[in-house]
Structure formats: structure tokens, C-alpha cells
Amino acid sequence: MAESDNIVVETAEKIFADLADPQTINNDKKGAWKTPLWQALSDAGLPLSWVPDDLGGSGASLADGFALLNAAGRFAVAVPLAETMLAGWLLAQAKIASPDGEMTVVPASPKDRITLDADGSLSGRARGVPFAKAAKHFAVLAHGAGGVSIALVDAAKARIEAGLNVGYDHSDTVTLDKVQPITIKPAPKGFDQTTLMLMGGVARSLQIAGALESMLDISVRYSNERVAFEKKISKFQAVQHNLARLAGESAAALAAATSAADAVANARAFDDEVYLEAASAKIRCAEAAEKGGGIAHQVHGAIGFTMEHILHRYSLRALAWRDDFGSESHWAVELGKLVAGRGADELWPLVASR
Amino acid sequence: MTAALRFDPIRLPPECEQLRKEVRAFLAEEIAAGTFDPHKPNREDTDAPEFSRRVGAKGWLGMTWPKKYGGQERSFLERYVVTEEMRVANAPTRRFFVADRQSGPVLLKYAPEHIKMEILPRICRGEICFAIGMSEPNSGSDLFAAKTRATKTDGGYLINGTKIWTSSAHIADYMIAIFRTSPPTKENRRHGLTQFLVRMKQPGIKVNPIGQITGQYEFNEVVFTDHFIPDDHVLGEVDGAWKQATSELAYERSGPERFLETYYVLTELVRAVGNNPDTRSAEGIGRLVAQLHTMRRMSVSVAGMLQAGKEPVVEASIVKDIGTVWEQQLPHRVRDLAAFVEETATNRETLERQLDFAIKTAPKLTIQGGTTEVLRGIIARGLGLR
Numbered sequence: 001m002a003e004s005d006n007i008v009v010e011t012a013e014k015i016f017a018d019l020a021d022p023q024t025i026n027n028d029k030k031g032a033w034k035t036p037l038w039q040a041l042s043d044a045g046l047p048l049s050w051v052p053d054d055l056g057g058s059g060a061s062l063a064d065g066f067a068l069l070n071a072a073g074r075f076a077v078a079v080p081l082a083e084t085m086l087a088g089w090l091l092a093q094a095k096i097a098s099p100d101g102e103m104t105v106v107p108a109s110p111k112d113r114i115t116l117d118a119d120g121s122l123s124g125r126a127r128g129v130p131f132a133k134a135a136k137h138f139a140v141l142a143h144g145a146g147g148v149s150i151a152l153v154d155a156a157k158a159r160i161e162a163g164l165n166v167g168y169d170h171s172d173t174v175t176l177d178k179v180q181p182i183t184i185k186p187a188p189k190g191f192d193q194t195t196l197m198l199m200g201g202v203a204r205s206l207q208i209a210g211a212l213e214s215m216l217d218i219s220v221r222y223s224n225e226r227v228a229f230e231k232k233i234s235k236f237q238a239v240q241h242n243l244a245r246l247a248g249e250s251a252a253a254l255a256a257a258t259s260a261a262d263a264v265a266n267a268r269a270f271d272d273e274v275y276l277e278a279a280s281a282k283i284r285c286a287e288a289a290e291k292g293g294g295i296a297h298q299v300h301g302a303i304g305f306t307m308e309h310i311l312h313r314y315s316l317r318a319l320a321w322r323d324d325f326g327s328e329s330h331w332a333v334e335l336g337k338l339v340a341g342r343g344a345d346e347l348w349p350l351v352a353s354r
Numbered sequence: 355m356t357a358a359l360r361f362d363p364i365r366l367p368p369e370c371e372q373l374r375k376e377v378r379a380f381l382a383e384e385i386a387a388g389t390f391d392p393h394k395p396n397r398e399d400t401d402a403p404e405f406s407r408r409v410g411a412k413g414w415l416g417m418t419w420p421k422k423y424g425g426q427e428r429s430f431l432e433r434y435v436v437t438e439e440m441r442v443a444n445a446p447t448r449r450f451f452v453a454d455r456q457s458g459p460v461l462l463k464y465a466p467e468h469i470k471m472e473i474l475p476r477i478c479r480g481e482i483c484f485a486i487g488m489s490e491p492n493s494g495s496d497l498f499a500a501k502t503r504a505t506k507t508d509g510g511y512l513i514n515g516t517k518i519w520t521s522s523a524h525i526a527d528y529m530i531a532i533f534r535t536s537p538p539t540k541e542n543r544r545h546g547l548t549q550f551l552v553r554m555k556q557p558g559i560k561v562n563p564i565g566q567i568t569g570q571y572e573f574n575e576v577v578f579t580d581h582f583i584p585d586d587h588v589l590g591e592v593d594g595a596w597k598q599a600t601s602e603l604a605y606e607r608s609g610p611e612r613f614l615e616t617y618y619v620l621t622e623l624v625r626a627v628g629n630n631p632d633t634r635s636a637e638g639i640g641r642l643v644a645q646l647h648t649m650r651r652m653s654v655s656v657a658g659m660l661q662a663g664k665e666p667v668v669e670a671s672i673v674k675d676i677g678t679v680w681e682q683q684l685p686h687r688v689r690d691l692a693a694f695v696e697e698t699a700t701n702r703e704t705l706e707r708q709l710d711f712a713i714k715t716a717p718k719l720t721i722q723g724g725t726t727e728v729l730r731g732i733i734a735r736g737l738g739l740r
Contacts, residue, residue, distance in 0.1 A: 240734035248672045255361035256648040262363035283644035336636030344625035348442050
């Protein structure tokens, strides 16, 4: 595993190791692990990493927060850490202070729209909102006559239809029907729903990359333990080649996600170059989740297909994370349009821009 | 514990951007002067010695080498930029590329001083061409099965045997080759190979061209019959070439040339599709660009590791595995996507000509410089499986 070299990640990894061990969590069918984990994360100020001190957060850098999300992916953390971080970040864009407790962002898909009516109320429907059911507040991005606004909304005011994604985490439909926000302010110039989706996509990419790092790790370990046909399966060339491909997918996901995170953390604006980085990360990490997860299951044989084994905690979550903040096919279409719009001779300059 | 695979997001420093502009301007001038056609990848590079000299005059060969050997003491990242711009423009680089990437660094590390002083400045000036003699008939990717013998004689060695699949041997001035100086030992089947500098236009060397399925001649069979190599042309340790050859490979495996070989068909697809693509074309292009971008980030990251003095053997193998599989599939994906491009009198001509060549080139991409299977074996070793 990658060694952490910053204090935010070190703190998080210690909490994850103590309170979010995948094996322990997997055995705990009642979910008793959730409360102490969230408490410890909150005590350390991690869910509000991206919120400045004066808005109630801990004011970590974007880069540190991204590294934290990658670590959360390595532990397949199933509490709304990424969601609360994104919500706090979104609110901070409009200088809105973050409250305590779990949050999520609405909408979580590029196709859904929340509108701001003339009377100051919010309406609209958003599907696939991660952890909406667990959130006390929503950070909402809304479109009104005057442009884009960012709002803090009491989750109790919304109608929530509970759902589960393929990773068995909450992915809910949120309906706002003339809901008055707690606070609403205009979004900064140039900030729009695409910006939010790209940021969410980078967060998910880092989580997927982290999950793949762990899938590689546990698959290699398993192949060195499991004996079949009188030898360790790691000694079969076919298995070695599968694991080499898994390493490649894991490496590609990590490279794409960390590059996008670095680009966003240092961006002055979400220009075409940052768009390329963020969209590419989501596309490539989603592809890696599919290919890499498939190989991890193949190496584990039937045992990896059981609920008792921890593999599904990573593989299914990585597959589920593909769907949030725009699927890979969504971003591929958008990126393809961007490339075609710039023209053939501008493709290489775009790719070689950094 | 699994080996930590890290691909840090290395960014090219500002001096690279300045250099990139200079390279693009130079290539634009060369194209305007008719040196090469950027839309024609299927040229034979044997006819571009003057281009090599002009690239050398720019200081873009041996860029990272010490100044006393004609180098510029610039960074790997700067060299990276020159390589990718040349590749993307389809510039005729074959005459100098092997010497710049691989042979020069081997000489720097293992050749005696007088040979370095004689040959390295000439590489930097773009005057000479190198070939690499690794494979032999019936050895292929299994380097350690090489049989061509170097027998000790007075003041040097006598070479007998045959190398094969040797790119550019027909135009090369020099070859760096491995020959067998002793039998392998029971404990170490890699033992007994030695690396030599071969002067090509000498008695006892016969070069027989082998046609490729692209219709080009690039490969050769090279037959040695009592060819004499003096003692001071031994590179490094006698019987210990296997150690040298493996560290050489990180340079060969991670560069932009390992995912950009068929890149031209992607640009041409974007051109043919036009600026208002249908959903299917847009999605296909978007995915390919995302994959390309990701590989480039990985490749730049490895260049950063080389610059930092590391030997990223596993990381480089991953880049080559994913990169070559991608550039092999690319012409087929482009063909798929191009099937629905509305045909006008001229818009498909270049694309179709390029696809024809790229599809014929594709099968070799996962073979040259280490096959997919060999690379996956190296990656598996890095993961602690072997």
C-alpha cells in the first residue's frame, strides 16, 4: 500500500484501521461499527476537511482531502465521508458555513436539475444521491432565473425514497417540493453543475483507485495461500498474468485519479485541461473497476463470491461508484464532444498540456 | 505485502513547454520543406540522414548526456517532450532513435573512455545509426537462450552465429549485441552472455533483409562468420550481460513511443468525424482520449522516476503492457467508429490509407521490445509471485 506522508491521511488511516477494518465490519451484520467510526472521523475534523476554519471546518488543502479519499477507498469505507466532504466544499464555494453531522450533495447526476423558484424555494428530483437517507443536511446546487445558487437544506424537509446501489450502500431518490433552504447564496462566477460533477467524479475516482489497490493486495495474498492442483495458485502462469493485468488496472486507476486530483487542486479554473483530467479519471477508473474487479473475483474463485469474504466490499463498491456524478459513458460522450469541437489538430496539444 | 505501485502526478516543468514550442516549430519547417509527410506513417526511414543531422544540430540527440560527449545535460523530461512531439508528427526518427534511447546510454555506462569519446559525439550529431542484437533464430524473447558464440582469440573475440529480427541492421553503422562467451551454469542460466559493440560494415557480417507484413523492410537477419571484435569493444562485465540488459529495458519500455505508434489514426478519426459528432462517435473518441491521457500520465510519471535516478522496472513494464495493447487495439477501435462517418469525395482517403497501415503494423506492437507475456512475468515477479 502507498505510504501516507501527510498528517491528514495518517490520522485517517489510523482511524480506519482501528474502527473500519473490512473484516470486522463484514462480520458485523447489525452495523454497530458505524457510530463510533463516524464519531472518530468527526472528532478528527475529517468530514469537513475542505471547509475553511471560519466556516466551521478544519481547512485542509484540496490535495490532503483527495489523499484522504484515496485512503478511504483502500478501506472501502461505507459512511458518508466523501459525501460530507463534497457537501462542505460545495457550501464553502458560496461562503456558507457547514453544520455538524452527515451531509450529501444534491444532485449527484449531471442529468438531474434542482430549480430555484421566484419565491426562494427549491424544487426538483435527484436520483442516486449517495447516503441521502443518512444525511442531516444537503448541499444543493440549484438553477434559478438569476443563475446558479448553492443552498444548505434540512434533509427532513425533503422526500426521500430509499434505495441501494450495487455495493449495498444507500443511493436514494431525493425530491424537493417547494422546500425553503436554511441558507442560499449565489455560486461564484463560472461555477456550475458540471464543476460539481467533475469534483464528485474525481472523488469517486480516488475511491475506486483505492479499492483497486486493496483488491490487488488481497488477491496477491490469497494467490500465495490458496493451493490447487498441488501448488500455490500464484505459481500458475495464467494466474500470474491475471494478477499482472490487475496490477496494471490498479496502477492506471491510481495514476488517472491522482493526476486529476493534482490538476484540480492546482487549478485556477475548470478549463479544458482540468476537464480532460477529471473526465478521463472517471472514465478510466470506471473501466478499471470493471476489468480489475473481474480479475480479483476470478483469482478468488467461488470464495470471493460469498458474503462472508471481504472482496465484495471493494469490488461491488468500486462498481457502484462508477454511477455517481456521471457514469463513464456520460463523461466519454462529453469529452468526445469537447475534443471534436476543438478539432483534430488541437487533440495532441490538449493531451500534452501538462 | 504487495509492492507499492506509485505513479506520482509528475508535471512537465516550464522549460519543457518552451522546448515543445521549439520542436513544433522545427517540425513545421521540415514538413513545409517536404522532408516528410505527417499524414504518411508508412515511410521507410532509410532516406532521412539529413533530417537526423538537423535534429542533432538542434541539440536534441543525447540530450541528457554529459557535455564532454556532445550531450546537453538536459533532463529526461525534456527528452520526453522531444520524443513525443517527433512521434506525434510521424517524423522519420528511425535512423537515430535507437542510439538516442538505448545504445548511447549503454556506451555511457559500459564503454571504455576512448570509445565514448569517439562515438557518443557522433550520435549527438545525428551521424550514425545503431541496431540492437538480442534475438536469435529459435530464441526470440528468451534472451538467455542466445547461442551466437564469441570465442576468445588473440586481442579479441571471433563471432559465429546469427541474430534475427534486428531492426535497422541494414542501415546501421553499429550494433550493440549480446553473444555467448561461456555456457550457462546449473545455478544460473543467465550466466555466460557478454555485451559487445559491433562495427557493422566489417568483414564477417552479412545482413539479409526480411520483409514485414506491412510491406516494409525494417527487420534483418545478421549472420556472423568469424567476425573479429577487439577486446576494448566488450561492454561491461564478461559473462554478466544479463544484469546490464535488464536495467537497459526501463528506458526502452516506458517512453511515449510505447503507446503512440498508431496514434495518427485517432487524430484522423477526429478530423473525419468533424466538430459535431453523433453520440456513438463522441463516446468512442472520449474513451480513447481518456485512455490515452491516462497512459501518458503514467509514462510521464516513469520519466520522472528515471530523472530521479530510480530504476522503475515494474512500473515501466506496466506502461509498456497497457500501452502496446492499447496502440494495438486503437486502429481496430478507430475502424469501428469510422464505419459511420459520412463519406464525401475526399474525407476518408487519408484515414483509410492510415488504417490500412496501422492495422498491418498492430500485430508487432506487443512483440517488439519484450512480449506481453514476458512483461506480465516481470510484473508478476514484482508482485512477489515468482
